[in-house]
Every structure is written in structure tokens, then in C-alpha cells.
Amino acid sequence: MICLDNPRDSAERAVSALLKVPTPADGLGRVFAAAGHSLHLVGGSVRDALLGRLDAAGNTGADLDFATDAHPERVLEITRGWADAVWEAGIAFGTVGLIRAGVRFEVTTYRTEAYDRTSRNPTVAYGDTLEGDLVRRDFTVNAMAVSVPGHEFVDLFGGMADLARKVLRTPGSPEASFDDDPLRILRAARFEAQLGLEPVPELIAAMRSRTPRLKIVSVERIRDELRKLMVSPDPSAGLARLVDVGVTDIVLPELPALRMEIDEHHQHKDVYTHTLTVLQQAIALEDPPPDGGPDEVLRWAALLHDVGKPRTRRHIPGGGVSFHHHEVVGRDMTRKRLAALRFPKDVADAITLLVFLHLRFHGYGRGEWTDAAVRRYIHDAGPQLSRLHKLVRSDCTTRNRRKAEMLAATYDALEERIARLSEQEEVASIRPELSGDDIMALLDLRPGRLVGQARAHMLDFRFEAGLVGREAAEAELLRWARENSVPIPGEPPEPPELSVPPGEVPPGDEA
Incomplete structure (x- = not known):
């Protein structure tokens, strides 16, 4: 961790700790030195070492990034025989990937790069100095370096002091930095959420003025930055910054749209504020490490759970508003947005499922649901049930303590019912007691619409009756078949009902 009283001494200790693990780092440096080239550890691993973000072994846990004066072809030549494996996917951008003893290295030639104003792809030009390479990096906290071997700490732009002061700046002009790569606007918000670094005023101004440039950045790169932001310690801070500078108008327009909507309970300034509160409360309910940690699915569901409200807003007598069926509209909006961002x-x-189901609990009332309704709740949530529990609880943001306690107690009761049913039957994987094959065999059917209808009925019957045994399940299937005029093997068909015109006597009943 950086010591404010003596940051230089702190830096030397942190860097020393970093380079003890993994040991191949110094070995790679000696290989380059022997070949007449310099090699410096750069980027996030240096920053994280200064912040004390090391595991028990003293490792940052990240891949190790290096900068060198050697061109890619020379890097391949130098490391031939030293690396256990080599990959060249980034060689067009000056990067060679290496693995040795299970440690991943990325070695990049000193470079300068800039985006053409009409292109998504950077043009790469190799540089010849470490200073020229560091000045083109995104932020000062990522523009520090350590020579290997030798361990000389290089901080030309005050990155260590910025870490100590918890501020975010660029090595050069922020406008030029964002023109080089507009994605850095999103990265600035991520570092605010991830590391608690506050952008300086000139950086915020440049974020706002350069936001339209994000339109040239690929959807995949934007998606990846958003996903990293969402699993950071304080995603609300980064999201609020993106809303403030107008980035979300381009990449996530559903979020700023919530600022216009007044919550129907009148407990929040707007639905946007309510949403960020729900997100924070959902994070507080995440399972702690080592088994738990940031839950990306839960966090995104909390962020998007009310996106359907702007489109479903209706004024009601007395000055209030309603948002009927906003969970249905929100489900469709969420699906569309995540598809546009090319989420897995x-x-x-x-x-999307969590957004759709987040409101269903409010039909539980004071426990009036039947066991069938509880089974359906479990079935529809499927493997997302534990997340649904957390989302529903997080969605209670009322300041009315009595109401909050009542809602919590009601949900406690629902969870207890779920637990009791789970002890009695396999409700988590509930399915009809008759499979599709069973249905086809009993009714002599081929795969098709009728089999689907029969199975849907038997699933509803399973919800209503619970486990009844195969004999009772078969009897219910046959009852359904008769009711729906589905022929049953070995059973004569029902005679058709005759329709008699008014005033006529049915055949056989003549006087």
C-alpha cells in the first residue's frame, strides 16, 4: 500500500515484492539484456503492486505486461527456446505473447498509436524511447514502469503521487488521449469504480466533449469495459459518471431514461436513484469470497430491473403514477439491449429472466399463494432462484421501516415454504411425472403439437397436485385425452353428438 509520508520508499518495497513472484520476470529481462535490448514491466501490475493489491504470494494475479525497444520479429527471435509457448495474435499491434512456467507475459514494442477519426482500428507506429511509449498510455497510474533486471522504478508523469491522492489524470492532454482511443472514456469510469480514483476536472470535461467519438469503437470493446465496470467494488460510482458525461446516452440509453420517472411509492427522487440503490443493496447480499464474490448476473439484473418503467408510465387520479406490466416490457428491452451489446x-x-420475474413476489400478498403457485415460482426461476431471492430483497428501498420489515418477513415466509416443499419433493428440477416418451407410448402419438399440449397439461397438473405417483399421473393423462377428443388405444371412440334442428324429433323417437 502506498505510504503518503514516504511514497518513494513505499514504491520500492511494493515493486520489490512484485518482482519476487513470479521469478521468470527477471529471467526474461536477462534474456533481453543479453541480446542488447531493454525491457520494462509496465501497466496494471506495477499500479496494483503500489496499491498493495497482491495475493498471499505477493502476486497481482494479472498477466505481466512489458515494453521493449525490440521489434516483434526480434522479440520472437530473442525468446525462441526460452518460452514454453508463444502466440502471435497481437503481433500486428506490436505485441508478442509468451508463457513460461505457467506465467503469461505480453511483450509490446515501444509504440505510438492513434485512431483515424472515421475508423475503429488504431494505426501503429513503433517508437524508440520508453518515455514516448509511456506518454501515450491512458492514465498516469498506468504509465509507470520497472526495469528488469535491475528494478529501476520509472515514474515520469507522477502516477505514484496520483495514486496516493486518489486522482485520475492522463500523461498528456486528455483530449488527445481520448482522440487516440475513445474507449478510454469508459476506462476512466471503470477506474473510478474499481480503484476509487476521481477524475480531475479537465479529464471530466474531455470525457464529456469526446463522448460522441465512442461511436467509432467496436461494440465488443464497449461491452467488455461495461462488464469490467459492473464487477468492480463500486459500479454505481462509474455508472453515475457515465450518465453525467453522456456516455450512457450512446451505450446504455435505458439508464439515463430512468431519471425522468418518479417512483410510484414516492420514496425516491426518481427511478434512476432507486435503481442505483437497488444495485448497491444487491451487492451487499452477494456471497463473500472465497466461494462468492462479484455476481455479474445479479448486478446487471439489479441495474436493468426497472428499465420498462418509462414506457409503461401512466398518470392516475390523485397525482400518482403507475407502471403496470413494466416487468414484461423491461424483459423485452433488456433482451434487446444485451443482444445489441453482444452479451453471451x-x-x-x-x-433477462430475473428482470421478468422480479415483481412476481408482490402477488404473494400475506401468503395466499397455493403450493402450486410456489412450485411454479421455483420452476420459472430455475437455477436463478437464489439470485431472484436477492434481487427481490434488494428492490425494497422504502424509508418506511415498518413496511420494509413487513416485506422482509413476508419474503422470509416464502423462502421457508420453498424450503419445506424442497424437503418433500425435487421442486428445483420439477417436471411432469410422465415424460414425452411416456405420453407418446400411452396415447400412441408421434412427436408433434399434441404431445407438447399433453406435456404442458401434465406439468400444470404436477404444479397443482404435487407428486401423485405414476398410476394417478396416467389416469390424469387419459382424462385429459378424453376431454380433448384424443383417441386412446384400446378404447372405443366417443360417439358423436347429433345435432337436431328445432322442431324435429330425434331418430328412433318417432311417435
Whole structure:
């Protein structure tokens, strides 16, 4: 951790601790020195060492990034035989990846790069000095370096002092930095959320003025930054900054739209404030390490749970507002936004389901739900049930203590009912007692619409009746088949009902 009274001494101790693990770092430095080239450890690993963000072994846990005066082809030549594995995916941008003894290294040639104003891709030009390389980095806290071997600490732009003061600055002009790579605007918000570093006023002004440049950045890079921000210690701080400077108008417009909506309970200035509170409360309910930690799905669900409110807002007599079915509209909006951001399907599906289900508990009343309704709640939530519990509890932000305690007690009662049912039957993986194959065999059906209808009925029956045994389940299937005129093997078909016109005598009943 940085010592404010003697930051230089603190830096030397932290850097020394960093370079003890992993030991291959110095070995790689000696390889480069023997070949007549310099090598410096740079970036996040140096920053994290200064912050004391090390594990028990003294390692930052991140890949080790290095800067060198050697060009990529020379790096490959120098490390041939030293590295256990080499990958060249980033070689067009001057980066060579290496693995030795299980440690990952990325070695990048000194460079300068800038975005063409109409292109998403950087143009790379190699530099010839460490200073020229460091000045083009995103922020001063990432523009520090340590030579290997030798361990000389290089801090040309005051990054260590900025860490001590908890401020975020760029090595050069912030406007030029964001013109080089507009994604750095999002990175600034992430470092605020992740490290508690507050952007200086000129950096905030540049974020605001350069925000339109984000339109040239690929969706995938924007998505990745948002996902990193959301699993940081204080995502609300970073999100609030992105809303303030207008970034979310481009990358997540559903969030600033919430500022216009008044919460129906009149307990918050607006739904936006309520949403950030729900997010913070959801984080507080996450399972702690080592088994738990940041829950990205829960956090995104908390952030997006009310995005349907702006479109469902209706004024009601007395000056209030309502948001009927906002969970349905919110589900569809969430699905569309996450698809636009190209989220992995499994992650997007989990978040979308939670948004859709977050309001269902409020139909529980004072426990009037039948066991069938509780089973359906469990079934519909599926593997997201534990997250749904946390989301529903987080969504209570009322200042009315009595109401909050009542809601908490009611949800406690629901969880107790779920636990009791779970002891009696496998409600977590509830399914009909007759499979699709069973249905086809009993009714002599081929795969198709009728099988689906029969299975849906048997699932509803499972919710209503619980476990009844195979004999009773088969009897219910046959009852359904008769009611829906589905032929049953070995059973004569029901005779058709004859329709008799008014005034006529049915056949056989003549006088």
C-alpha cells in the first residue's frame, strides 16, 4: 500500500515484492539484456503492486505486461527456446505473447498509436524511447514502469503521487488521449469504480466533449469495459459518471431514461436513484469470497430491473403514477439491449429472466399463494432462484421501516415454504411425472403439437397436485385425452353428438 509520508520508499518495497513472484520476470529481462535490448514491466501490475493489491504470494494475479525497444520479429527471435509457448495474435499491434512456467507475459514494442477519426482500428507506429511509449498510455497510474533486471522504478508523469491522492489524470492532454482511443472514456469510469480514483476536472470535461467519438469503437470493446465496470467494488460510482458525461446516452440509453420517472411509492427522487440503490443493496447480499464474490448476473439484473418503467408510465387520479406490466416490457428491452451489446447468450438469458420475474413476489400478498403457485415460482426461476431471492430483497428501498420489515418477513415466509416443499419433493428440477416418451407410448402419438399440449397439461397438473405417483399421473393423462377428443388405444371412440334442428324429433323417437 502506498505510504503518503514516504511514497518513494513505499514504491520500492511494493515493486520489490512484485518482482519476487513470479521469478521468470527477471529471467526474461536477462534474456533481453543479453541480446542488447531493454525491457520494462509496465501497466496494471506495477499500479496494483503500489496499491498493495497482491495475493498471499505477493502476486497481482494479472498477466505481466512489458515494453521493449525490440521489434516483434526480434522479440520472437530473442525468446525462441526460452518460452514454453508463444502466440502471435497481437503481433500486428506490436505485441508478442509468451508463457513460461505457467506465467503469461505480453511483450509490446515501444509504440505510438492513434485512431483515424472515421475508423475503429488504431494505426501503429513503433517508437524508440520508453518515455514516448509511456506518454501515450491512458492514465498516469498506468504509465509507470520497472526495469528488469535491475528494478529501476520509472515514474515520469507522477502516477505514484496520483495514486496516493486518489486522482485520475492522463500523461498528456486528455483530449488527445481520448482522440487516440475513445474507449478510454469508459476506462476512466471503470477506474473510478474499481480503484476509487476521481477524475480531475479537465479529464471530466474531455470525457464529456469526446463522448460522441465512442461511436467509432467496436461494440465488443464497449461491452467488455461495461462488464469490467459492473464487477468492480463500486459500479454505481462509474455508472453515475457515465450518465453525467453522456456516455450512457450512446451505450446504455435505458439508464439515463430512468431519471425522468418518479417512483410510484414516492420514496425516491426518481427511478434512476432507486435503481442505483437497488444495485448497491444487491451487492451487499452477494456471497463473500472465497466461494462468492462479484455476481455479474445479479448486478446487471439489479441495474436493468426497472428499465420498462418509462414506457409503461401512466398518470392516475390523485397525482400518482403507475407502471403496470413494466416487468414484461423491461424483459423485452433488456433482451434487446444485451443482444445489441453482444452479451453471451447464457448471461443475457439469466439477466433477462430475473428482470421478468422480479415483481412476481408482490402477488404473494400475506401468503395466499397455493403450493402450486410456489412450485411454479421455483420452476420459472430455475437455477436463478437464489439470485431472484436477492434481487427481490434488494428492490425494497422504502424509508418506511415498518413496511420494509413487513416485506422482509413476508419474503422470509416464502423462502421457508420453498424450503419445506424442497424437503418433500425435487421442486428445483420439477417436471411432469410422465415424460414425452411416456405420453407418446400411452396415447400412441408421434412427436408433434399434441404431445407438447399433453406435456404442458401434465406439468400444470404436477404444479397443482404435487407428486401423485405414476398410476394417478396416467389416469390424469387419459382424462385429459378424453376431454380433448384424443383417441386412446384400446378404447372405443366417443360417439358423436347429433345435432337436431328445432322442431324435429330425434331418430328412433318417432311417435
